[in-house]
Amino acid sequence: MDMVQFCSAEFRGQNYLFTAWVKANENAIEMTVLNELGATMGELSYRNGAVNFSSTVIPSSLIKYFKPEYIIADFQLCFYDPLLLGMSLKDCGLVLETKDGSRRILNRNEVIIEIKKTENTVELVNHLQKYSYILEGDFHEIR
Numbered sequence: 001m002d003m004v005q006f007c008s009a010e011f012r013g014q015n016y017l018f019t020a021w022v023k024a025n026e027n028a029i030e031m032t033v034l035n036e037l038g039a040t041m042g043e044l045s046y047r048n049g050a051v052n053f054s055s056t057v058i059p060s061s062l063i064k065y066f067k068p069e070y071i072i073a074d075f076q077l078c079f080y081d082p083l084l085l086g087m088s089l090k091d092c093g094l095v096l097e098t099k100d101g102s103r104r105i106l107n108r109n110e111v112i113i114e115i116k117k118t119e120n121t122v123e124l125v126n127h128l129q130k131y132s133y134i135l136e137g138d139f140h141e142i143r
Helices: 068-079 082-091
Strands: 004-012 012-024 028-034 040-047 050-054 095-099 102-107 111-119 121-126 132-135
Touching: 012 068, 028 068, 040 102, 050 068, 068 095, 068 102, 068 111, 068 121
Parallel strands: none
Antiparallel strands: 004 012, 004 132, 012 028, 028 040, 040 050, 095 102, 102 111, 111 121, 121 132
């Protein structure tokens, strides 16, 4: 994946809008968060099992709520191979259900995360942590 994504997020009653340039392959995930004018607001990466985030404009008080590890985990839940993802989740006591490109993660019989995918959007709702977001992009080849 090497593409721009538009994100609208809802967390703790607040709405957030931003753009991210996402580059991801089997070895790494890199995200550059941009404002409306295209200026870099922060950079997030995942390589060799380590998550790194840097920003000179996003306050650390906000970062503690949007943990970089959660963003990487959500990306993996949305886009990683469902077979491998299902095996990893099973090791954690969770179940991955897939249907028509959509995914649900369950803890016993309780749905904790729902992911709905179309060619142009990916919507993630985390019922456990009470946040959601919608990614907009050209996802037609990413299923």
